[in-house]
Amino acid sequence: MPDHPNGFLDAALEYAGRGWAVFPLKPGGKTPLTPHGFKDATTDVERIRAWWEQHPIANIGLCTGKASGVVVLDVDRHGKGDGEMSLQELQREFGRLPPTCEVLTPNGGRHFYFAHSNGAVKGRNGLRPGIDLKAEGGYVVAPPSVLEGTPQPYTRRNGHAVCPLPAWLLAEASEDGREPTAPRTPTPAASGAEALPTPVCNGLTPAAAEGKSYLPNTPERAVLREAGMAGAPLRLSGYVLGPDCAPIPGAWLDFWQADADGVYGTGSFRLRGHQFTDADGRYTLETILPGAASGRAPRLYVKVQAPGGPVLTTQLFFPDDPANANDAEFQPALVVTPGDEGEASFDFVVATQ
Secondary structure (H helix, E strand, O other): OOOOOOOHHHHHHHHHHHOOEEEEEOOOOOOOOOOHHHHHHEEOHHHHHHHHOOOOOOEEEEEEOOOOOEEEEEEOOOOOOOHHHHHHHHHHHHHHOOOOOEEEOOOOOOOEEOOOOOOOOEEEEEOOOOOEEOOOEEEEEOOOOOOOOOOOEEEEOOOOOEEEEEEEHHHHHHOOEEEEOOOOOOOOHHOOOOOOOOOOOOOOOOOOOOOOOOOOOOOOOOOOOOOOOOOEEEEEEEEEEEOOOOEEEOOEEEEEEOOOOOOOOOOOOOEEEEOOOOOEEEEEEEEOOOOOOOOOOOOEEEEEEOOOOEEEEEEEEEOOOOHHHHHHOHHHHHHHHEOOOOOEEEEEEEEOO
């Protein structure tokens, strides 16, 4: 449960800001508090505030389908079927799911969020044993909601962007296995209107200042932490994605940072190194948690470049650090997502040309 009741309201407002329609559920449960359930879902800030001011610890229902442009693959581990086994079978048949926003449920299940705005997607219960597809006419319970009798809340597992719904999963949504017919997008020549844009991963990762401590030509290495080095271990991982959410193999990442005391190793390659994403567009960095330099918020500096694309220079910050509030360079979009102890994730979305 959040540290204070406003955690539910803050989360509901964040979802609404993404264009995801929400509505309140009974505290500790999944039952709607509004008369018409998911049909009452909205992105209207005032209405959302009114709901959660009246019910400050209400769980959050997130409407799936056209109302939010979101489809959720619901993988369950309790009940008649083991959804994880079914998911493995699906991925053997169709290939791995693309990296996308993932939520852990209190009962050990997983929700995979996908974007889809080009026509309605039919929700389907029993897509496979233990797997449902939440789409048109449905909803999911969203973080940080809690279920009575379970110790853990709904929790976002990673910092991945919400990627487009895979074509094979869209096809599986129809009972006969054929892809549902989406409405034709008018072309400018036919209607004078602009065609719908290609889906994006919540926009490109914002740039941030390079600072004064950057050194070029760092060694190629993914492990910056050295034997005997002071500081809490940190393992950062994620993907480098293009504007279309496709992972980018061979993308270049160059990291540098302060040590645990907030000191940068100027003139040396201590806590500096570059690497390239693997065939799946994934990177992993083994380092330490940086200290605060001159009272500024702790951060990692990084340059990222897709093959043939422009260089993105940016910074990564850490959640709940009190120095973030007074740091002029802090941006909420650059906060890493914490995982297990000593682990965090962040996906970079970069231009490719």
